[in-house]
Amino acid sequence: MRPSWDSYFLEIAAVIAGRSTCLRRKVGALLVKDKRLLTTGYNGAPAEMKHCLETGCIRQLHNIPSGERHELCRGLHAEQNAIIQGALHGVSIKGADLYCTHHPCSMCAKMVVNAGIRKVVLRESYPDPLAEEIFKEAGVDVSVY
Numbered sequence: 001m002r003p004s005w006d007s008y009f010l011e012i013a014a015v016i017a018g019r020s021t022c023l024r025r026k027v028g029a030l031l032v033k034d035k036r037l038l039t040t041g042y043n044g045a046p047a048e049m050k051h052c053l054e055t056g057c058i059r060q061l062h063n064i065p066s067g068e069r070h071e072l073c074r075g076l077h078a079e080q081n082a083i084i085q086g087a088l089h090g091v092s093i094k095g096a097d098l099y100c101t102h103h104p105c106s107m108c109a110k111m112v113v114n115a116g117i118r119k120v121v122l123r124e125s126y127p128d129p130l131a132e133e134i135f136k137e138a139g140v141d142v143s144v145y
Contacts, residue, residue, distance in 0.1 A: 009037075009099040009121070010099055012028075013030055013099045014101055016029065016041070017042055019044070020042040020044055021053045022043045023056070024057060024066070025102065026042070027042065027101050028100070029042070029078035029081070029099065030098075030099050033095060033097070039083075040081075041078045041079065042078045043078045044075050044081075052075060058073070059072055077108050083111055083112075083115050093115055093116065095117075095118065096115075100120065101123045102123070102126050103126035103131065103142075104131055105126065106134060109134040109135055113134060113138040113140060
């Protein structure tokens, strides 16, 4: 049976998540416009920096709960990396759809809104009420597939 477009792109997001170097959660994201894949991203340290697989996780070391103190993490989120790839390579992502393995956090939700992304399709939810509120107020369509 041929997969739907949402299923197809979420499967690709899951494969992308396999590149993640995060010790806590492996997340993959991609931006799509007109059924064409524009950019991808997974969570991990910035380019040319050691990954958490090598250095360990400071948030784990200090028992910081999931969803808190993101600024202490040396990694970028998958959604951030997908958006940055558009800027880095001159690919317009305005009007694109975001496919992601997990619900974006509030920081990523703000970036998604300002990048002009109007639709988010997820494989899994994530408990971040502020992110949900940001998407709702900005009119971003969010669905869990």
